[in-house]
Amino acid sequence: MCLKSANPSTSIDNTCFTLNRKTYNFTGAETKCNEFAGGHLAQITSTELATYLKSNLWANFGIPNNMALYTNLRQFPQSAADEPDKGYYYVMPDGSKTLAANPPWMTYQPVASGDAGSLNQAGELVAVSGANMQWSICQYDCTVNSAWTAWSACSQSCDKGIRSRKGMMYDTSDNCNITAIATPVYQYESCASGVRCKSSSTKVTTLKSECTSKAGSHFAYSSCYFLANISGTQAAANDYCMNEGGQLASLFGEDLVSQLGSLFLQLSSVQAWIGLKVTSGKLKWMVDNAPHTLFKNISTPPTGSECYALVSDSSSPNATENPRLSPMACSSQLQQAICMKSDHIYSSYSIKKGKKIIEAQSPESVSIEVDFNACGARCSEIISCVGFNFNPSDGSCIPTKVCPAMPSVIDGATIYTIQDESSWVFYERI
Incomplete structure (x- = not known):
């Protein structure tokens, strides 16, 4: 669980990075990413992530310009007992190692005298001696998910069938400080290959x-x-x-x-x-x-x-x-x-922006969904659901059993009304 850190921190893509301003050698720094469960030295695999951390840490937390920060990049073998071929590896607390294919090294790096990867003030990786006493960057998973539900039965979509499952995600926008409100999240994958596929509104289905x-x-x-x-x-x-x-x-x-x-x-x-x-x-x-x-x-x-x-x-x-x-x-x-x-609810939509359909009798309750696909997933569980209102500004979702294709008045009774609401979108099954 990644809660608000006592150390300077920043978050990106549901990952929390904290600055450890106490000096340790590489081995010592590895053991100090223990503020929250599952912590480890930061794994920097891209120039974009290195630049982001440089912009958010050096600019805001007074890191000396001549100091580099340990990451989890380490050269092996360190001794004759080490099995990996010589190279740089991402190292986890349990000792597992993954070969670093193309880390964002600074030009002319790594140098022969360095055996540990560190992030410098330019937002680039440099090789330093693992015996150096310096600060470090720790990494924690910000996302706190409940157990996923079982995969649903396959529904027709993506031409191969798609299935979904549901979990819960907590708000981690404030330096990974989890709020009390949890949002349902959905995963989708192709039944045929196991590869994630995104549903789309295709007007002609099989x-x-x-x-x-x-x-x-x-x-x-x-x-x-x-x-x-x-x-x-x-x-x-x-x-x-x-x-x-x-x-x-x-x-x-x-x-x-x-x-x-x-x-x-x-x-x-x-x-x-x-x-x-x-x-x-x-x-x-x-x-x-x-x-x-x-x-x-x-x-x-x-x-x-x-x-x-x-x-x-x-x-x-x-x-x-x-x-x-x-x-x-x-x-x-x-x-x-x-x-x-x-067909699956995703198979065929007619989209009406700025419209909200208000069902007169027995309307479905409002829920908060992560995106319109999740709102569609909720609608697909209701056999008589013919469409849904979705508000992208706050994730509000209202499935409906009525739509403009139906009579709005039957035997003198109003079945639904249509409101002009700029922040809403109505998705109608066609």
Whole structure:
């Protein structure tokens, strides 16, 4: 843990560097980076880091211009017992050594008389005798992370599948002085290769391409809806959809009822299971047990008819009945099911800057995320999430189950409003 140091310090990239102003030889200096756990002499691998430390330490803390500061760079072998080939190595407290490939040496350095690397007032490394008595720079890890969660299941992105995990990062902006507020952080990697990959907003995904080219399928809200001719109960229909890599359809808006009903009517009359049923006395989507909130004209069905189907009857003389959601006995043997496969939330965004969508009923709570990708990760865990508000100035994140593609008023009730907010960005799944 790297807390506020009693020594002069500076931080960069979640690493704390402190100045030890007591004089020791190299061996002694190695043992004095013990103010916090995991400390060691500073490992300077780049000109940028050397310049940063020079600018922040020499300028602010009165280091004599003729003094160099020990780093963890050491020449080996020191004796016949040393195994490494002759060269300079980064040395850790446990004795492990890593060959220094290209340290930012000063011109004409290292010299033969030096066996320890030190940082000078010009921000360059020089070789000095490890017997010299001088000050040193210690290095500590500022980032305090909780244990990472387990990797998530693969979601379609980056063409190979991406998975994520979550940890916590503490604010280390004040000389590594950790505040009480922790921020969730996320790591992403490709399922195929293990290499970290960044998600992006690609308008055409593999799922979208396959869905739009297949007759009888409908792509909306990053999901592909398709009609399956499978005879059985709602539970059997759900098993079928899952075996196909999807799930019984969750409908994100009333517009989808008419879209899907109209599409499937082109093929035949439809009486197909969807993933909506009464659970514990409340109407909920099966996939995540989330309350049904979008359809104001759907009430709790009569006892014995706790499951729902999408119905469109091509022979019905009453056009207003088509299409619609209809309660059914869960044990009914319907001949069809509507399945859905969903892309990862990252797969397809429409970005509206300066807009904030306010959900009228049951809005998601505000959280603080490290970036919009983390906000998208939160949205992707909510099956009915169709977009999210993100404020980059403070990391505020609000997933929503509504978006401008839906009606803003249903049966006289306001579903959402749109506010002009310059600091917010709305990301809508498309």
